Amino acid sequence: MAEPLLRVRDLVTTYPIRSALLRRKIGEVRAVDGVSFDIARGQTVGLVGESGSGKSTLARTVIGLEQAEAGSIEFQGTELVGLSARQMRPVRRDIQMVFQDPYTALNPRLTVRQILSEAWRIHPDLLPAQDWDEEVRRLLDVVGLDPQYADRYPHQFSGGQRQRVGIARALAVRPKLIVCDEAVSALDVSVQAQVLNLLDDLQAELGLTYLFIAHDLSVVRHISDEVIVMNRGQVVEHAPTDQLFADPQHEYTQTLLAAVPVVRPWNQESAA
């Protein structure tokens, strides 16, 4: 079998608990506690679990926003845990993130053009400055926004449009893996569908790999090839989507699936 794009082994991320007065470390929260999984190239892996189960911390560790305490994160065969910020820079490009809240994820003081070209300002070797305008236009087109919006500020857009800008920003560095941290949770249901379809199209077009975090199981079911279920910082089940939804093995997964509200509960008996 081909080498997976992302291989995570026994990953541990902790947050220190400090005493009130002297800020001494008196304990720790193991938000991610020995997690292992692989993501194959071109796949979409859904990550579900209740609030506080460590989904977001896992994502932030993979992307380098939190320090891993132990374990390994291998991306395209390169070990990421223990790299310095400088060594991380070229790798950062290949892993990008789409954030949860489209209202705080875009800098309100910058125009869309500036937001998108920030990536090339940070990685000057990626694109020469004279091509920036052209690329901004292309990116906006790719995510389904009118390229004429490039000089608008984030507050002039709706939530769905902002999330498209957020996706365009992630695409600007031509990443291989995109981590979507609750990327559609803050959007209206109809807009959710549009953004999910956009992500689907982009995957087909650009061969992207997604780690898709959500608490909405129907969203995960719609978009994922495989699903990882997390609880209390640990992976309790990892299975192909159809299998997981048809035949959940772990007790916690069963509870989670049972907690999904049924649209017409009075039809349940006849359906069963």
Add this chain to the structure above:
Amino acid sequence: MTTETAGVDREVTAAFDTVKRRSANAAGRRRIVTCLVIVACYVLVALFGPMLRKYDPVQTFTQDRLMPPGSTTSQGLALLGTDQVGQDILSQMMLGARVSITVGAGTLLLAGLIGVTVGLVAGYRGGWVDAALMRLADIQLSFPSILLAILIAAVVGPSVVNVIVVLAITNWVTFARVTRGQVLTVKNREYVDAARTLGAGHLHLALRTIFPSCVAPILVVATVELGHVILAEASLSFLGLGVPTDVPSWGSTIANGRDYLGDAWWISTLPGIALAALVLTCGLLGDAMRDRYDPKLRSL
């Protein structure tokens, strides 16, 4: 029937609210513009006034001593009167405006530079650096600033540059605190994380990502501080610790006129009024700007 009236009522209230909001907005803008125009007048007078009327600090005209405003002297019309050595008050005041505004602007630039840098570093870096810098600021605040200014001014001697340095040292704390507070609220926004995931370095994050959101509150603080600084310069000059004696400042002119308050009120009073009006305008401008660019309302 009742629902209909309720609907109309709601519409009327909504319309009134829009009108009120719009007029409040316009009034806010009017306040800012009025204050700015007054400050601009002072700046223009400071720039061009001394060119129109010659003033020689060591020359005396004994025959023109203590002439009331509007009298004709050997030098021409003394619109605002003359002082105890026959110097024209108006030309002194125009030069005084130059000193006040130079010191005000210079101090704000220097104090702002120090304060904003300290605030950015403290807020961004956090941890012990933050604690150390903020304790330093606390120590600075616990010291009466005019006392500190007098101490330093007495040691380093009178000159315009020294006054600027002294006042900058006593005023950077406000800038540092405001900047730090704003950095702390902005630091954990997702767009900062987004820039970090792009691989942005610390300098890029601090200056290009976080700093732009701090500009509005810093400007508001700078306007309020401008009044304080001008007043502080006048106080130092009044005490003889500000600018050298051959540079007329409002503070020193007021001090000169103290002994003649009984029979030549205009020597102290007129520069005093000019000073009070400028400081008041700066305060009002600061208030108007805070109302308009309230950091709490506009921080997003």
